[in-house]
Amino acid sequence: MAETTRRNHPYSGVIAKLKQAGLRPTRQRIALAKLLFENEDRHVSAEDLHEEARAASVSVSLATIYNTLHQFSELGLMREVVVEAGRSYFDTNTDDHHHFFHEHSGQLEDIPSDQINVAEMPSAPPGTSVSRVDVIVRVSGSAD
Amino acid sequence: MAETTRRNHPYSGVIAKLKQAGLRPTRQRIALAKLLFENEDRHVSAEDLHEEARAASVSVSLATIYNTLHQFSELGLMREVVVEAGRSYFDTNTDDHHHFFHEHSGQLEDIPSDQINVAEMPSAPPGTSVSRVDVIVRVSGSAD
DNA sequence: TTCTCATTTTAGAATTGTTCTAATCCATTG
DNA sequence: CAATGGATTAGAACAATTCTAAAATGAGAA
Ligand SMILES: [Mn+2]
Ligand SMILES: [Mn+2]
Ligand SMILES: [Zn+2]
Ligand SMILES: [Zn+2]
Numbered sequence: 001m002a003e004t005t006r007r008n009h010p011y012s013g014v015i016a017k018l019k020q021a022g023l024r025p026t027r028q029r030i031a032l033a034k035l036l037f038e039n040e041d042r043h044v045s046a047e048d049l050h051e052e053a054r055a056a057s058v059s060v061s062l063a064t065i066y067n068t069l070h071q072f073s074e075l076g077l078m079r080e081v082v083v084e085a086g087r088s089y090f091d092t093n094t095d096d097h098h099h100f101f102h103e104h105s106g107q108l109e110d111i112p113s114d115q116i117n118v119a120e121m122p123s124a125p126p127g128t129s130v131s132r133v134d135v136i137v138r139v140s141g142s143a144d
Numbered sequence: 145m146a147e148t149t150r151r152n153h154p155y156s157g158v159i160a161k162l163k164q165a166g167l168r169p170t171r172q173r174i175a176l177a178k179l180l181f182e183n184e185d186r187h188v189s190a191e192d193l194h195e196e197a198r199a200a201s202v203s204v205s206l207a208t209i210y211n212t213l214h215q216f217s218e219l220g221l222m223r224e225v226v227v228e229a230g231r232s233y234f235d236t237n238t239d240d241h242h243h244f245f246h247e248h249s250g251q252l253e254d255i256p257s258d259q260i261n262v263a264e265m266p267s268a269p270p271g272t273s274v275s276r277v278d279v280i281v282r283v284s285g286s287a288d
Numbered sequence: 289t290t291c292t293c294a295t296t297t298t299a300g301a302a303t304t305g306t307t308c309t310a311a312t313c314c315a316t317t318g
Numbered sequence: 319c320a321a322t323g324g325a326t327t328a329g330a331a332c333a334a335t336t337c338t339a340a341a342a343t344g345a346g347a348a
Binding site for chain 3: 168170171172173204205206207208211229230
């Protein structure tokens with residue numbers, strides 16, 4: 001169905017997604033959503049996406065890139081991942097999963113949640129509740 | 145022995161530590177090492193430590209705070225922990241352990257490694273080796 | 289001791305990633 | 319269409335960190 005829809009009306013996939021999330025399908029949001037969601041799952045920084053938009057001749061300001069990434073994240077369409085001080089990554093994979101972080105390249109790689117198992121978690125400190133558990137496996141090239 | 149040494153020569157503890165690490169025991173490094181290592185394990189940001197030094201009437205520039213935290217980390221005297229984009233924390237606990245991150249206060253709290261168990265780790269991607277595994281349990285106050 | 293020199297520290301400028309502002313633009317609705 | 323509230327934007331502002339190059343200082347030699 002998503003297939004058919006996409007073939008007949010090239011934009012309706014992301015437009016529907018945006019509307020469902022309660023966001024106006026503006027030119028910029030549609031273009032960014034296409035870049036983000038009509039490909040494989042990705043991990044992008046704001047600059048990455050800005051550059052990618054430019055490369056695709058989509059004119060969007062950096063402020064809008066940030067606005068959009070934050071809105072998409074708040075609405076659960078994607079999520080923010082922090083691995084390096086001073087730079088945020090945004091992840092289009094919203095499934096429960098973890099990450100390899102390649103220290104030399106700065107790339108993130110998914111670890112599906114069934115390939116890792118965090119057991120014997122201590123209980124959350126009094127008065128708090130767990131909002132998320134992140135496992136980051138930092139790897140470096142063997143040549144390093 | 146550390147006890148006796150410390151009683152007789154108040155600075156020799158950290159001085160020895162610095163020398164052993166191959167660092168000249170300068171006034172600034174001695175003062176910062178005392179603040180960092182002669183108390184319980186801590187998680188500090190550069191600004192935190194700068195402020196703490198000022199409070200203790202130790203005159204140290206912010207540049208030196210950064211230099212020192214990085215040197216100490218590179219030499220294995222402490223380690224850097226990244227939980228929020230845009231701010232680094234430095235951890236005086238060099239044991240293998242993980243963290244609760246209190247989202248409301250920005251505080252880190254240790255989880256001893258025997259209280260958590262990361263099992264069934266996938267093997268590192270070809271050509272890489274694991275340099276570290278970080279588990280961050282993000283918690284928010286139940287009132288949030 | 290004093291001298292010497294490499295190491296360290298420093299103030300302030302520069303850089304980086306991100307957020308803010310307030311003017312303009314545009315999607316939606318009637 | 320016209321009205322209007324939300325969205326976008328350029329550029330300024332901001333916060334954390336790094337850089338620079340000049341001044342200070344620790345440590346060993348004389
Ligand atoms: Mn990047
Ligand atoms: Mn702090
Ligand atoms: Zn991911
Ligand atoms: Zn810790």
